[in-house]
Amino acid sequence: MNRLLQWLFGRLPIGWLQLTHSRTRFAAAIAGVAFANVLVFVQLGIMNSMATATLKPYEFFTADIMISASDANSLTEGGNVARQWLFQAQADPEVTLGTGIFVGNTSWPRPTKTLGLTSFGIDPTLPDFLSPVLKPKLATLQLSDSGILDMATRGLPPEEAAAIRPQTPASFEVTGKTLTLYDTFQGGGGFGGDGYLIMSDQTFLSLYPARRSAAPDHILLKVAPGADPETVSARLRELISDKSLRIRSYAQAKADDLKYQQTKRPTGIIFGFGVIIGVLVGIVIVYQVLSTDVADHLSEYATFKAMGYPQKFFLGIVFEEALILAVFGFVPGVIVGTGLLAGMKKATNLPLAMTWDMAVIVLIGTLVACSLSGAIATRRLAAADPADLF
Amino acid sequence: MSDDAPINVVGLNHWFGAGEARKQALFDIDLKVARGSLTVLMGPSGSGKTTVLTLMGCLRDLQDGSINLLGHELMGAGTALNEALRRRLGFIFQAHNLHGSLTAMQNVQMGLQVHRLDDPKAEQEAARHALSLLGLSDRLDYLPANLSGGQKQRVAVARALVGNPDIVFADEPTAALDKESGLNVVAMLRKLGQKRGTTTVMVTHDNRILELADRIVTLEDGRIVSDRMVNPSV
Numbered sequence: 001m002n003r004l005l006q007w008l009f010g011r012l013p014i015g016w017l018q019l020t021h022s023r024t025r026f027a028a029a030i031a032g033v034a035f036a037n038v039l040v041f042v043q044l045g046i047m048n049s050m051a052t053a054t055l056k057p058y059e060f061f062t063a064d065i066m067i068s069a070s071d072a073n074s075l076t077e078g079g080n081v082a083r084q085w086l087f088q089a090q091a092d093p094e095v096t097l098g099t100g101i102f103v104g105n106t107s108w109p110r111p112t113k114t115l116g117l118t119s120f121g122i123d124p125t126l127p128d129f130l131s132p133v134l135k136p137k138l139a140t141l142q143l144s145d146s147g148i149l150d151m152a153t154r155g156l157p158p159e160e161a162a163a164i165r166p167q168t169p170a171s172f173e174v175t176g177k178t179l180t181l182y183d184t185f186q187g188g189g190g191f192g193g194d195g196y197l198i199m200s201d202q203t204f205l206s207l208y209p210a211r212r213s214a215a216p217d218h219i220l221l222k223v224a225p226g227a228d229p230e231t232v233s234a235r236l237r238e239l240i241s242d243k244s245l246r247i248r249s250y251a252q253a254k255a256d257d258l259k260y261q262q263t264k265r266p267t268g269i270i271f272g273f274g275v276i277i278g279v280l281v282g283i284v285i286v287y288q289v290l291s292t293d294v295a296d297h298l299s300e301y302a303t304f305k306a307m308g309y310p311q312k313f314f315l316g317i318v319f320e321e322a323l324i325l326a327v328f329g330f331v332p333g334v335i336v337g338t339g340l341l342a343g344m345k346k347a348t349n350l351p352l353a354m355t356w357d358m359a360v361i362v363l364i365g366t367l368v369a370c371s372l373s374g375a376i377a378t379r380r381l382a383a384a385d386p387a388d389l390f
Numbered sequence: 391m392s393d394d395a396p397i398n399v400v401g402l403n404h405w406f407g408a409g410e411a412r413k414q415a416l417f418d419i420d421l422k423v424a425r426g427s428l429t430v431l432m433g434p435s436g437s438g439k440t441t442v443l444t445l446m447g448c449l450r451d452l453q454d455g456s457i458n459l460l461g462h463e464l465m466g467a468g469t470a471l472n473e474a475l476r477r478r479l480g481f482i483f484q485a486h487n488l489h490g491s492l493t494a495m496q497n498v499q500m501g502l503q504v505h506r507l508d509d510p511k512a513e514q515e516a517a518r519h520a521l522s523l524l525g526l527s528d529r530l531d532y533l534p535a536n537l538s539g540g541q542k543q544r545v546a547v548a549r550a551l552v553g554n555p556d557i558v559f560a561d562e563p564t565a566a567l568d569k570e571s572g573l574n575v576v577a578m579l580r581k582l583g584q585k586r587g588t589t590t591v592m593v594t595h596d597n598r599i600l601e602l603a604d605r606i607v608t609l610e611d612g613r614i615v616s617d618r619m620v621n622p623s624v
Contacts, residue, residue: 306476
């Protein structure tokens with residue numbers, strides 16, 4: 001390591017030698033940086049999973065434009081949209097197809113826990129709006145009072161989920177009616193519910209009599225091949241007389257939802273702050289280590305100053321230490337972070353995982369934070385006065 | 391005394407503190423040091439010896455008077471000039487001030503790396519040679535914590551001399567050494583003066599060294615009270 005660093009820096013690796021001189025302190029410093037890394041990884045992991053979970057239900061459908069109520073910040077929130085706007089939208093020459101989707105929450109009482117399922121009611125006669133994963137299961141949806149269940153539903157044993165087949169369906173009662181689950185699909189737990197349930201719009205309206213077919217939660221539209229959804233959306237905003245409606249491309253709706261979850265919802269804000277706090281903890285720990293190290297070596301630094309070493313030499317030592325701490329702290333941080341996220345995923349069924357981009361971002365962030373700490377710590381170098389040596 | 395004196399101090403005054411606490415430490419010091427000479431500064435504590443040494447060594451800013459060091463005026467000298475001049479000096483401190491995380495050889499190498507030779511092998515060879523001259527060839531890889539006080543001081547001497555400085559400033563360099571080692575170090579400095587023209591200015595209370603000095607300057611209360619040329623040939 002000495003030789004590698006000496007070759008790298010073109011001088012004795014004084015920072016490395018200083019840090020490793022006291023093994024206990026070095027280990028504590030690495031543990032501190034690793035701890036800050038783990039904090040950031042967990043918070044980022046949760047934020048990422050929130051993004052994945054937020055976008056997950058959008059994946060069940062394919063559409064070009066989505067019309068929602070003014071207060072519909074996400075796919076599962078907000079008021080209804082009058083179906084008349086669907087018909088009016090279809091008057092646009094580039095809108096080729098449209099449908100309404102219904103969103104609700106269904107409870108499935110289980111022996112140990114009642115599962116909360118975010119439910120979508122769709123028109124099974126319009127397969128173009130279904131994702132490639134759901135399209136093959138269309139026949140099942142056309143059966144009366146039937147549904148297909150998210151096999152990754154939290155709280156549902158995997159073997160039980162796997163057992164749900166047309167030959168061995170599962171049934172439970174919803175508002176006095178029996179809903180039969182004939183099949184499953186790969187969804188994924190979210191923050192709002194334990195899992196997802198897809199059914200036909202007729203089944204949905206049958207289970208929820210208070211809902212009306214003329215007032216779906218969202219309207220999905222398809223545009224003609226080659227047409228730009230943004231341009232058509234802009235045209236529809238002019239065409240449709242209810243100016244309170246949110247008429248956006250499907251991609252824009254997803255982006256808006258994600259932004260809303262991350263910046264407006266308490267969970268997003270809390271986890272965002274968690275990342276900031278993790279970074280701050282890291283900066284403080286590294287600053288503490290480096291400034292203590294500078295203070296402990298003031299007389300040595302003063303000696304080097306007397307020998308004619310320039311200020312940049314000392315800055316080099318401090319930054320060398322900062323980079324060493326960043327790299328050595330990152331390695332255990334990423335290992336522990338990966339383990340923790342995997343454990344949390346197992347416990348919550350949320351899409352939590354260490355990703356390459358997350359690891360790279362945290363490594364870069366660690367290097368920047370450690371350099372920042374180093375830059376602050378270098379202020380103490382001014383106290384190294386060679387005249388005090390005599 | 392030749393005109394190419396590496397150190398020429400003229401009308402040097404210096405104060406410490408500010409306001410009412412401001413106290414004058416040096417009064418109108420004039421001192422011209424010849425190349426290759428070994429000059430000893432003597433005097434009681436607080437007489438100003440160390441202040442003179444630090445001013446001549448570019449370790450303090452001048453307040454009044456003039457010091458011409460190696461052909462450069464120190465009054466108003468900037469950081470870059472001070473650093474460049476310091477690289478041509480060797481310092482031996484009373485406290486060895488070795489870097490605790492570096493081995494004896496690495497500490498001595500630091501005396502060379504400041505010149506950015508970019509030749510690690512040559513640096514190591516020179517450091518090994520300097521340490522062997524001081525009887526430490528079997529302590530190259532020792533950390534300072536594992537060396538005796540005298541050994542540490544000899545490493546510090548090697549560090550100061552390995553870069554072939556033009557001037558060596560030494561503050562009580564023999565305080566931690568036994569008689570033989572102390573005389574050995576001073577004899578080495580004297581030999582450097584004769585062979586390479588290295589000038590040495592040394593603060594010491596050690597009377598054993600006086601017989602090796604070329605010149606003995608005594609300060610009292612910030613003034614030169616005696617300036618004896620012991621070896622007029624210098």
